[in-house]
Amino acid sequence: MSSTMPMQEYISPGHMACPGCGAVLAMRYILNVLGEKTVVVIPASCWSVIDGVFPYSAVRVPLFHTAFETAASVASGIKAGLDIQGDTETTVLAFAGDGATFDIGFQALSGAAERNEDFIYVCYDNEAYMNTGVQRSSATPYGAWTTTTPVRHPKDRPKKRILEIMAAHEIPYAATASIAYPDDLSAKVKKAKGIYGTKFLHIFSPCPTGWKSKSSQIIKIARLAVHTKVFPLYEVENGFTFHINMEPKNIPVREYLKLQGRFAHLSEEDIADIQRQVDEEWEHLLKRALY
């Protein structure tokens, strides 16, 4: 594919992620663009573990581990500290899971976004609380199995539309991205880096362990998420200007679902239902993009 992504690496091998972890790629692609002058804030999550154990870190830039609900407030604080020091070069990156973003850290994030704090907030979305053993979050998709939404009672509520919620704060930049499309992802990080204020990136990060999928297929699954319209790639500028970055190939959702054990219990009807939901959401997005 011959990528345009910078190849200077800021993550060392030997980290503690599961084989085929999408969250590592998300962090890797972002740091390759942001470079050395970056401070990372990580709330409790898989990434707290991935980074390694004292006195080591798999990330080669300063990284602050913080409490589950505090990513956005700590990032605000670090940015204020850098300001006081007169450091305008360093980028502050909050890097949080979906649990920390959609649920428990949401109050802190919403507050920071409303104040338009100057940092990049990345939600790496693996669609459940993975680090504690696959509990549902409000990012878990409709129909999915988790340990708290067992097969007999799979998730019966749709995934929260976080990007629109964040865009509704009228922050300068909000975008979705996927580890299957590193060039698109890198371009968005680069764009975010050049904008003042709160930038929110929602990155689709498959988790073979929690999704009961093959570790080898994470990129394929992420690619299918885009092309089945399950996870469209788009961006929103200043709260209102929607722009779709990649035309989905319109592959049936079945192709996406069938690669993942967390959807194995779904009946034909369930799948048809999910297809309808996905189509509806896409129509909804199209309307906004045309608006």
Add this chain to the structure above:
Amino acid sequence: MGKQITFDKKEDLPLVTSSFESMAWNKTGDWRYLKPIFQDKTPPCNNSCPAGEDVQGYLYLAQKKKYKEAWNLIKEENPLPAVCGRACMHPCEDSCNRGEFDEPINISAIERFLADNAIKQGYILPPIKRKKKKEKIAIIGSGPAGLSCAYQLKRIGYQVTIFEALPALGGMLRIGIPDYRLPKDILEHEIDTILELGIQIQTKARIDKETIAKDMKDFHAIFIATGCHKSIRLGIAGGDSRSVISGLDFLKDIHFGKKVPLGKKVAVIGGGNTAIDTARLALRLGAKPFILYRRTPAEMPAIKSEVIQAENEGIEISYLTAPTRIISKGNRVTALECVKNRTGPPDSSGNKTLIEIKDSHFPIEVDNIISAIGEIPDISILPEEVDLENRLIVTDESLKTTMNGVFAGGDVKSPLRSIAHAIGSGKRAAIAIDRYLKAKTLEDVMDTIRIGDGPGLSMRSYLQRDDPSRRKTKQVVRYKDINIDYFEQKPRHAVKTLSIEERVSSKKEVHLGFPCETALQEAGRCFNCGVCNHCDNCYIFCSDLAVIKHKGKTRNTIDYDHCKGCGVCIEECPRDAMYMEREEK
């Protein structure tokens, strides 16, 4: 990097937990139970090329605009790319994986571009440094089989002499295939590049069993590549009439500038390349030829695209039509009586049987009859020790005949009659002769030099001019192995052809070559099946940062200390140039 830290005393501990080293000390490779391995496999195009060309290899070089290197790479295996780029039946295209995606790569047009470009730019082959050998080898016949064998033997280091019955070299390439398909200056140029290596030639030297016995004692081995130059006679009443011309003689006579008086109505009998070429050449000489073929279109042995060209040029082909009698007035043929056939059930060889339709005889007025119903080898020249079967020379896998030191290849040995097969058999014979003279067997090296599970052999591997670490496994990459998510549909570029008017009024080449830009774009469509082209997907998608890039052309490697064996690299390799192996624990 990767240091482990120990704090000896409590006081050495930092006040706040902080990190001092990376995690590289942590050898996560221990977690792995499947091991990814970089390994090139055989592309289907390479696998199906009887001449053993590294098709994918030169398409890749063409993608990189390395046209000279691409030409050199073809020349390692085949001394006649300008010929093959024009007249090869290109089985490579039939097996091209891209054919299942959209359309096969136009490999022949790219091959022709590379060869024509080499002629235009005056490229010469880089010399190969090998010790001269004292052994002398005689090649009988200078068609593609003889030329290929001579070329490769010379490259190995032998002293080679070609004996050719005709006044000029090239075999069917010269006397069979007409100028409008293969201009003779192009052929001569490629023959010259072969002779420049220092090959002795004797033209007008018809060899037979006596000369072999008398004059060839000095030679350490002989390669017979005399082809099929005897035309089969029309076995019908009047068929011996002197006014029935043989197709091959007609092509040959025109080539050597003889006048062949033709009327308007020229009946060409037959369905092979000779018939089609004869009719198309007669058309260009002002006649109004038509073709009579006793079987169905599907059974016609001529190259399909050539048949279509002939029809486009206005040559009518009557199928299921067989001549039964020639009607002459004095020495002049006036008419041809024919009968219509219908097909019956297939016979033991799978061909449909032909049944004459009763009372369907009809006469056709003709000025000339050209019989092109097939050619057979002239076996009268062969020594008795050389065994034959179905009028073809019998050999083993190494093309060794039943006579000691005598090898045979091309049309005189194989029913698979094509330029590429002839070139391939010339190469096989060259390798086999080298093995024979070293008292070794071909079989011993087959594993190294055989391309996939196909007919071709690699001279490059035989002469160890390739990188042994990049030798391909025998596994042939199929369409299902390609990750098509990395490719977009793009239509194949077709070659332009002369207008029909221009064609029939001249002997100019019908197909025009690709301009450079088109060749580049068409080569760019190639998937590079099974062969790493440094796309770096393995590197980009490795979440363990365990793929290591190197400078220059060196292939990526895997840091097995850290690779956890997730398999993403295997899945995302667009061209299946990797495989997984179970880890032995």
